[in-house]
Amino acid sequence: MSNSRLFSIDPSLDLVLTRETTVSAVKVWRAWTEPQLLKQWFCPRPYRTTECRIDLRPGGGFYTQMESPTGEPVGGGESCYLEVVPHKRLVWTSAMTSGYRPRLVENEGELVFTAIIDIWEQSGKTIYRVTLVHADPESKLRHEAMGFDQGWGTAFDQLVDLMSSLPD
Numbered sequence: 619m620s621n622s623r624l625f626s627i628d629p630s631l632d633l634v635l636t637r638e639t640t641v642s643a644v645k646v647w648r649a650w651t652e653p654q655l656l657k658q659w660f661c662p663r664p665y666r667t668t669e670c671r672i673d674l675r676p677g678g679g680f681y682t683q684m685e686s687p688t689g690e691p692v693g694g695g696e697s698c699y700l701e702v703v704p705h706k707r708l709v710w711t712s713a714m715t716s717g718y719r720p721r722l723v724e725n726e727g728e729l730v731f732t733a734i735i736d737i738w739e740q741s742g743k744t745i746y747r748v749t750l751v752h753a754d755p756e757s758k759l760r761h762e763a764m765g766f767d768q769g770w771g772t773a774f775d776q777l778v779d780l781m782s783s784l785p786d
């Protein structure tokens with residue numbers, strides 16, 4: 619893995635989800651980097667991602683807006699890409715906006731985290747690993763209690779369904 623020696627998972631601070639699929643790493647990458655695709659899978663149905671903007675470069679912005687089934691805004695916001703390695707790794711943080719500008723946390727209890735999305739091929743499968751890095755154990759536990767495993771797992775299943783239906 620690129621830069622794996624620069625980061626070590628800390629179970630008291632980090633959440634990890636690993637899945638494998640027959641969908642190619644190229645297609646998984648496309649699902650993460652093409653706004654019209656990302657909007658179709660990024661949050662568990664019946665919730666929806668209604669907006670997505672991607673400036674795919676270190677320092678570029680990553681923006682999503684999500685809605686509940688009744689149309690109320692429920693999450694998303696602006697983040698900043700820290701690392702972009704095509705078809706292998708995306709790293710972004712909700713602690714900053716584009717241009718590496720620190721972001722003010724507007725709502726008490728809002729989760730601030732860094733997401734590391736690793737994608738690699740191994741033995742004819744694509745391995746997909748999401749690592750969410752938190753500043754303190756309380757944030758990690760709150761994110762876990764919000765349904766990290768189920769939510770991110772369901773979103774990945776939706777990504778696989780979508781990308782399996784598209785031509786190579």
